[in-house]
Amino acid sequence: MPAPDFDAIIIGAGMSGLYQLIRLRQLGLKARVFETGSGVGGTWYWNRYPGARFDSESYSYGFSFDKELLQEWSWSEHFAPQPETERYLNFVADKYDLRRDIQFHSRVTAAAWDEASLTWTVTLEGGAQHSARFLITAIGALSAPTLPNYPGMESFQGRAFHTAHWPKEPISFEGKRVAVIGTGATGVQTIQEVAKTAGHLTVFQRTPNWCAPLHNRKITPEEQAEIKASYDEIFRRCDETFSCFLHTPDPRATFEVSQAEREAFWEKLYNSPGFGIWVGNFRDMLTDRAANAEMSAFVANKIRQRVKDPKVAEMLIPKNHGFGTRRVPLETRYYEVYNQPNVELVDTRATPITEVTPTGLKTTEREFAFDIIIYATGFDALTGAFDRIDFRGTEGRTLKEAWAGGARSFVGMMVPGFPNMFMLLGPHTALGNIPRSIEYNVDWVSRLLGHMQAAAKQRAEAGEEGTTAWMAHVMDCAVGLLSMEVDSWMTGVNRNVAGKQQRVIARYTGSAPAYREWCEGIAKEGYREVALA
DSSP, X not given: OOOOSEEEEEEOOSHHHHHHHHHHHHTTOOXXXXXXXXSSOTHHHHOOOTTOBOSSOHHHHSOXXXXXXXXXXXXXXXXXXXXXXXXXXXXXXXXXXXXXXXXXSOOXXXXXXXXXXXXXXXXXXXXXXEEEEEEEEOOOSSOOBOOOOOTTGGGOOSEEEEGGGOOSSOOOOBTOEEEEEOXXXXXXXXXXXXXXXXXXXXXXXXXXXXXXXXXXXXXOHHHHHHHHHOHHHHHHHHHHSTTSSSOOOBSSOGGGSOHHHHHHHHHHHHTXXXXXXXXXXXXXXXXXXXXXXXXXHHHHHHHHHHOSSHHHHHHHSOSSSOTTSSOOOEESSHHHHTTXXXXXXXXXXXXXXXXEETTEEEESSOEEEOSEEEEOOOBOTTTHHHHTSEEEOGGGOBHHHHTTTSOOOBTTTBOTTOTTEEESSOTTSOOSSHHHHHHHHHHHHHXXXXXXXXXXXXXXXXOHHHHHHHHHHHHHHHTTOGGGGSOSGGGTOOTTSTTOOSOOOOSOOXXXXXXXXXXXXXXXXXXXXXXXX
16 A cells, blocks of 8 residues: 555644644644635735734734744734734744745645545645545634625626735725725725725625724834743633633623723723733623623723714614623724714615626615625635535545534544544634634643654544534533624625525633633643544
């Protein structure tokens, strides 16, 4: 039987794939990364739309595994924009000479397990095939863009693109009539920037989101020196918090303090940088209905203060979910955009879009002419990127079949029936400040592979018992969360994807420390919940 081409194949050259490649090399394994794009960066390669940036503090977002790297790289802003993050990941690829093991312009379409040879065969678009003992997916939780299903989309004669498929060349909005469809996190960032120069911007909103100020600014030389001297403390803090941000829930309950104290605390959060207002709020804000209603009323009043037209302000205030029960977009003068004479807001629940025309689009009420249409319509989250590859495990069973009733995983990294396959951001891993999750998952997978090397094991498969126990824990964590009562990508709902209209427990909602504790318990017990052979 011929030897496989590689010890391991990694799908994707984003943050997960790059770090996993580094760790596989340290184990002495021969690895190849297959990447659809022409460069590294994953999310930060594809999402180059205007205004794209992360909302984790920059110095809490980068890789933490190499102290030399931490001192060599200097973030310019507290919340870095996309071009800077892409440069950072290219810097990482250069520093560790990663490109020699990455094959670009290589979309993986299928991956099949062969029990006889204990190998995975990966098929690329175009038909080329490669084999490996291990298959590692580094395909991301938000990497499968979705478009709406409007009739006539192909007929539009202007320029149209999804934010995740943004052209590499600069796009000018000067004097242009622009439509942005969608007001999630991506839409908010795009709208803020496009409104600065567009001749006229029309925003089509189906569901308003609760947004809060980002408060970004440049990092001063003094702050830079302090950050570089404090990295140990910064990452220790990330390890301790609920979702790996620098913020974590306040130990007090909402109604344990007076109304005056509540208001003062919320004012402080609203005027502070980052996600503190979401993940650093009172501990019961996301579980107690009355507490959440109070917080929602506070933010609603902020929107009314910032938007001059009361009717527009009410359109921008969510009515079907409370603050923080969906992902909270962080913004910079987003609400003030709607005070501009060149910006119009259209409620697509009241007047749905019926078709795209060669010159623009129609709603049930009127026709619009546009030069550019931007689809900020999000992603088929968590499982969407897996659905777009034909994974086949033991006895030819597809991953889509295995997940037909909702995704099932072992600590979000393995699936019964799919031996030697590891997921770095699979469903049911701890999310939050994503690079912190990535590093932990890569390290956990790498330790398991090292354990297999030492024990001369060739095959690893998640056991049913361990998977059932893990999924029961996932379900338990979701009990009582107000977010589970809301349609969003975090509950597996996407109206643009067939079969994703019902809420499911789509993600792990426990704390990152609790997630790591569970995973560490598995490792300490010699991976007995994993069948090794």
